[in-house]
Amino acid sequence: MRDTRRTRVVLSVLLVVSLTLVVLNLRGGNEGLRGSAAGIFGPIENAAGAIVRPVSNFISSITSLGSQQDQIASLKAQNDQLQQQLEASAYIAGRAQQLDDLLHVAGLGRYTIVPAQVVAIGPAQGFGWTITIDAGSRDHIKPEMSVIAGTGLAGKVVSVTATTAVVQLITDATSTVGARLEGSNRIGLLNGTGNPDSLQLQMLDQLNPVKVGDRLVKALTPNSPYVAGIPLGVVSSVGGAGQLATVTPYVDVTALDVVGVVVAGPRTDPRDALLPPIPSPSGSPSQSASPGAGSVVPSPSVSASP
Amino acid sequence: MAFIRFLLVAVLLFTALLLQLTVLPLFNLPGATPDLLLVTVAAVGVASGPVKGAGCGFVAGVALDLAPPSTGILGLSAVVLTVVGYLAGELGERRDRPALNTILAVAGLAGGAVVGYAMIGGIVSDPRVDWARVPILALTSALYAGVLAAFVVPGVGAMVRRLDPPDTGYELGRYDR
Numbered sequence: 001m002r003d004t005r006r007t008r009v010v011l012s013v014l015l016v017v018s019l020t021l022v023v024l025n026l027r028g029g030n031e032g033l034r035g036s037a038a039g040i041f042g043p044i045e046n047a048a049g050a051i052v053r054p055v056s057n058f059i060s061s062i063t064s065l066g067s068q069q070d071q072i073a074s075l076k077a078q079n080d081q082l083q084q085q086l087e088a089s090a091y092i093a094g095r096a097q098q099l100d101d102l103l104h105v106a107g108l109g110r111y112t113i114v115p116a117q118v119v120a121i122g123p124a125q126g127f128g129w130t131i132t133i134d135a136g137s138r139d140h141i142k143p144e145m146s147v148i149a150g151t152g153l154a155g156k157v158v159s160v161t162a163t164t165a166v167v168q169l170i171t172d173a174t175s176t177v178g179a180r181l182e183g184s185n186r187i188g189l190l191n192g193t194g195n196p197d198s199l200q201l202q203m204l205d206q207l208n209p210v211k212v213g214d215r216l217v218k219a220l221t222p223n224s225p226y227v228a229g230i231p232l233g234v235v236s237s238v239g240g241a242g243q244l245a246t247v248t249p250y251v252d253v254t255a256l257d258v259v260g261v262v263v264a265g266p267r268t269d270p271r272d273a274l275l276p277p278i279p280s281p282s283g284s285p286s287q288s289a290s291p292g293a294g295s296v297v298p299s300p301s302v303s304a305s306p
Numbered sequence: 307m308a309f310i311r312f313l314l315v316a317v318l319l320f321t322a323l324l325l326q327l328t329v330l331p332l333f334n335l336p337g338a339t340p341d342l343l344l345v346t347v348a349a350v351g352v353a354s355g356p357v358k359g360a361g362c363g364f365v366a367g368v369a370l371d372l373a374p375p376s377t378g379i380l381g382l383s384a385v386v387l388t389v390v391g392y393l394a395g396e397l398g399e400r401r402d403r404p405a406l407n408t409i410l411a412v413a414g415l416a417g418g419a420v421v422g423y424a425m426i427g428g429i430v431s432d433p434r435v436d437w438a439r440v441p442i443l444a445l446t447s448a449l450y451a452g453v454l455a456a457f458v459v460p461g462v463g464a465m466v467r468r469l470d471p472p473d474t475g476y477e478l479g480r481y482d483r
Contacts, residue, residue, distance in 0.1 A: 121331035122375045123339040125420045125443050126383070127427060127434040130375035132327075158377060166375040173434040194436040254334055 098258040101150040106260060109229050109270040113148065113260035114139050119164070121256075127194055129155075129172040133259060136163045144225035146218075146262040151276055152250025153177065153218060153230040154259055165261070169253045170232070171196050179232050179247075180219035181210065182272050187219045190232055190247060196254045199233060199247040210235050210245045220269040227265035231275050250276075311469045315350055318462060319366045322346040323373060337446025341416050343370060345454045347387050348394035348412045349462035356395025363391025379430060386422040390415050409455045416451030420444040 061068070099115060106113045116135035122128055135141050137160045145157045147167045155169035170177055175192035179201060188203035188210075203210055214235040220228035233249040326342045333340070347366050351359020367384030370376060376383075397411050420443045427435040 120327040120373075120375055121339070122377075123326065123331075123341065125338040125341065125423060125447050126376070126378050127423065127432070127436060127439075128376075128378050130377050132375040159374070161374075164374060166377060168377060173436060194434055194439060 095258055098150060102148065102258065102260040105148055105151060105230070105274055106262075109227075109274050110266040111148075111227060111260075111262045112264035114141060114263050115258060115260050116141075116165075117258060118256045127173070129169040129175075129192065129194070129196070129253060130158070131155075131167050131169065131256060133165050133167055133261070134163065135261060136161050136165050138162050139261075140263050141165050141261050146226045146230060146265075147259050148230055148262060149251045149256050149259045151231055151274075153226065153232055154251045154253065154256060156225050157261060167259070170199060170249060170251070171253050177226055177232060178219040178221040178224050179216040182215040182217060182275060187221070188216075190216065196252075197248060198236070199249055201235065201245040201247045203245070210238055212236065212238060214245075215275055216247060217272060217275060227262050229266065229270035229272075229274050230262075311466075314465060314469055315362055316365075318346055318350070318465070319343070319362065319369065323366065323369055327373060327375075335446070335450065338420065338443045338450065340450035340454055341419070341447055342454055342458070344387060344390055344416050344419055345412055345451050345458045346462060347391045348415055348455070349459040350466060351391040351394030352398035352408060352412075352459055353463040353466040354395065355398060356392045359391030359393075359395030359398070360388050361391070363387035363389070366391075378434075379427070379432060382423060382426055385426060386419050389422065390419055405460070408459055409452050412455035412459060413448040413452035417444040417448035420447050 102113060102115060105111070114135055116133040116139075118131050119134045120132040122130040133147075141157060141160055143157050143160055147154045147156060153170055155167045155172070155175065157165050158168045159166045168175055170190070170192055171194065172192045173194040177190045178187060179190040180187045186203065186205045186208060188201050188205075191200045191202070193200050201210065201216065212235055216232040216235070218224075218226050218228050218230045218232060231250050233247040235245045236248045238245045322342045322345075326339065330340045330342060343366050347359065347363045350362045354362075364384050364387065367387035368381070370383040370387070371378065371380045393415060394412065397408065420440060424435050424437060424440045428437075
């Protein structure tokens, strides 16, 4: 029981000191003491906090691992979805552009068109150039109607079912289109060769040779399945006596996607109104083109009148 | 069982025809369009023998000639693919051939088929036949067919052999009826 006495002494001393502190505090006298204590403990607490914080973060991240995984998965799914939308919008923009081109040509030429999607393409090793489109007699499409794509003539309808139609392209070797030189009344026959990038032009008029760079539109000929005025192509090389020429078609038949079937032609021949504007003169094609050809840049207001 | 085998080959040919007309042209490869139908016919021939190969080629050819957008001569593809199926069947009879030889043979058949199309077309004076384009078409067609054959021939072979053991003689002419 020796310690009891000592304990009491220590206890009473500590109580007295504590009470003294309380009294001092009540009188507002130990600010300096608290300030120096804060000066010592503050940095230590900071250091301890700096050590503890990552540990506690780690612990909380372990406990919330499942929910983070869920979040990552949902963000990934969202990302995939957005990526798909982005790609789809690029595709949609491409289609919109093609439809725009069709509408532009149809508007200039006052054609009534039915837009259609290419759904099947005949194999090249069959030597023919034919495609299937997803519009048929249900969409008022009949055989012999003209088919345009972008800025030029693509071909004509050869057979129709209720919901599809087969189109023979102008590059098919059995295809013949009556062609007229831009800004003149000289006509010729434009035949397919089986090559996707060249047609053969045979001018009926033997006196005036055609020149490289001359542009061709569909001629207004009776009993022709094709409506007049659709741009056909540009003369790329001239052979022989100048009445046989190779023509590059305006339409790239190897990259057809959206086409338009002309279900009603214009009341009057639009002449050269549908040809694209001639690009600013540069390079050899415009050099070799005749000055006459350069002066007949189509202006819709002039050439639309018959 | 015979009906299931028939159904399998019909589904294979129909799928190949659809893919060839709708999907494969979109790749816009230079020269010929990859001839998946021909490779499938050859694969069936290799797996099932010359008679079934020829029958399968005939059916596939008529289907190709009839399916839009075909406007060519009806029966042209049927003739060519019948021969292709028959020759592929003859090839399949020799069991000890290495796989590469089969691929090369199918590529050769595809190239030969282009020449066949041009020849028969020329005989019936189809104005579309252009001999100047035949070499490049035959070459590219052979190339694409070789690539396709590396996948299609083993795949179709495994499927067909599973349901359709090689000809045993008394089954000859099953497709001819």
